[in-house]
Amino acid sequence: MCGICGFVNLDGGPADLALIERMAASIAHRGPDGQGTKLDGALALGHRRLAILDPSRGVQPMCNEERSVWITYNGEIYNFPELHRQLAAKGHVFQTTCDTEALVHLWEDEGPRMVERLVGMFAFAIWDAKQQTLFLARDRLGIKPLYYAQYGSRFAFASELKAFCEDVEFPRTLRPDALAHYFCMGYILDPLTIFAHAHKLPPGCTMLCRMGQPIPSPSRYWQIRFRCGPARSLEDWMSEYASRLDQTVKEHLLSDVPLGAFLSGGIDSSLIVDSMCRSAGESVRTFSIGFAEDDFDEHVFAEAVARRLKTDHLTRCLEPDVVELLSLLARQYDEPFGDSSSLPTYMVSKLARERVKVVLSGDGGDEVFGGYPRYVATLDRSRLQPYVPSWLARAIEALGRPYPRGWRGRGWLDRRERARAVSREGDRAVGVLVDAFAWRDDLLRLCSI
Structure with a gap:
């Protein structure tokens, strides 16, 4: 950049x-x-x-x-x-x-x-x-x-x-x-x-x-437009997607300096690296980071993909000083930004910079193909809303009212947000499903003072 x-x-x-x-x-x-x-x-x-x-x-x-x-x-x-x-x-x-x-x-x-x-x-x-x-x-x-x-x-x-x-x-x-x-x-x-x-x-x-x-x-000068075309088979769509992905990856490989890719082992980054390997005709440099906590560590999956695709892979397990990193990232972003993935992204970028100046990464797949749970919840809402009376939605919401908004527990409490969404229309329903913070309401009141 x-x-x-x-x-x-x-x-x-x-x-x-x-x-x-x-x-x-x-x-x-x-x-x-x-x-x-x-x-x-x-x-x-x-x-x-x-x-x-x-x-x-x-x-x-x-x-x-x-x-x-x-x-x-x-x-x-x-x-x-x-x-x-x-x-x-x-x-x-x-x-x-x-x-x-x-x-x-x-x-x-x-x-x-x-x-x-x-x-x-x-x-x-x-x-x-x-x-x-x-x-x-x-x-x-x-x-x-x-x-x-x-x-x-x-x-x-x-x-x-x-x-x-x-x-x-x-x-x-x-x-x-x-x-x-x-x-x-x-x-x-x-x-x-x-x-x-x-x-x-x-x-x-x-x-x-x-x-x-x-x-x-x-x-x-440009606005995305959604339009329904003629019905096509899943195989046709997959073939067109693969062709377009390969074309755009090939275009992104245009560089006069060394380049590589982030590799988490997930679907998005693995597809990008696979396409890079086929387009480049040589070993691709890939990078990932690992963590001590098993719940957050994905480097095993990244290394498995790297072996399969024969990339020149570099992994580093980190135990970062999160407080120090948060202070650094706050200065870099200039305004409030609540994406927790910015921490590992910064660390893997720092790792990649030791070897290359340009990297490709797999972002946007969940947004395009509905991978996040909120999108599934939106579909659930549209299917359920005609059959759920408003009094029932309000009753289910009331059962979870003692718990903070946005609280993600297990079991029925985790469904509270979906119940709230069912009782609302359009964008207001989607807004319920993307509440970012449990303490949002109190802080909003402070903003209005």
């Missing part, structure tokens, strides 16, 4: 070099291979680079031949070789073989519509000096982060919230409704952040800011 940041003084005042350097330095962990800045009147761009493609020449911020278009970019565009060929055929001259330069020339040809041509994960900002515009864009699924903030006479953007805090003028005012999101869901929904003056640019959105005009709201 890389880190990007920048700002525009809306009153036209000259950009402060010291400020953009502090902002870039605050996200140095995102890009240990170099730092770059660009000032142009009231505008400043900053970049921290993790060199993956064309390491010696892909320095950012990067510009076109006329030095009128500048970009700071985080991500990877998987169809950039095709874009490179098409743009070169139109007369664009390339100085590098990295995807960043393709974005610069694509902007010259297509402007804001360029995002519709991109296949990959990205967050970037493009400054067009001739048009006096600043263009922000984020990939369709929000894989790469991008925040923006408007305060006083300044508009700023960054890969992480901590970059804004380098500006003494940035207000640290908290948002009670964002805190309520955290207490309910375990994270803060976009476009909100914990800070009142900062927002997440939602996935599949762009912003086109013009100097001298009000900052616009984000504009959506």
Whole structure:
């Protein structure tokens, strides 16, 4: 990953070099291979680079031949070789073989519509000096982060919230409704952040800011659509899924530096590594961690898969100082975030960094294929609701009322949440099933004070 940041003084005042350097330095962990800045009147761009493609020449911020278009970019565009060929055929001259330069020339040809041509994960900002515009864009699924903030006479953007805090003028005012999101869901929904003056640019959105005009709201260029197609057999679906998985894994293997994969031994990561081995044609480096507690330790399964696929596997059993790690992760996340898997993810990332710069991981399978119990519970609710009278649902809920909301005991008490869901409709029912904390209600009351 890389880190990007920048700002525009809306009153036209000259950009402060010291400020953009502090902002870039605050996200140095995102890009240990170099730092770059660009000032142009009231505008400043900053970049921290993790060199993956064309390491010696892909320095950012990067510009076109006329030095009128500048970009700071985080991500990877998987169809950039095709874009490179098409743009070169139109007369664009390339100085590098990295995807960043393709974005610069694509902007010259297509402007804001360029995002519709991109296949990959990205967050970037493009400054067009001739048009006096600043263009922000984020990939369709929000894989790469991008925040923006408007305060006083300044508009700023960054890969992480901590970059804004380098500006003494940035207000640290908290948002009670964002805190309520955290207490309910375990994270803060976009476009909100914990800070009142900062927002997440939602996935599949762009912003086109013009100097001298009000900052616009984000504009959506892509929205996932669900539609029913003709009936197909399970074998057909499995074949198509395998083909698409292999194709996207092959695209992700594009790199000029060593890469590997996280391997837990579960279905998601095992499928990814299997596809990598078939695409790479050589031994793949894989990484896993183990724990002393048997209930949490999965390294035996990971090692079994590694032996089967003949990967170059590295396992390390850890007994981390959780308190110390929590303090570190709190600083890294910048806002409340309640995913307990962030602890082992950090540790296995640290292990992998000893050998590689890029890893593939298996995330999203449970969300796509309904693997979590909450999705099964949602189906149960839809099936049961027509047959369960409201008085019965309320009675079952009352039996468990002495126990904290979200408490996960065994037996009938564990069904209390499902009973509560049956008595509710739509999103309210799903919300019951994803309650993150037993102490949510008391803290929500504190937020409303």
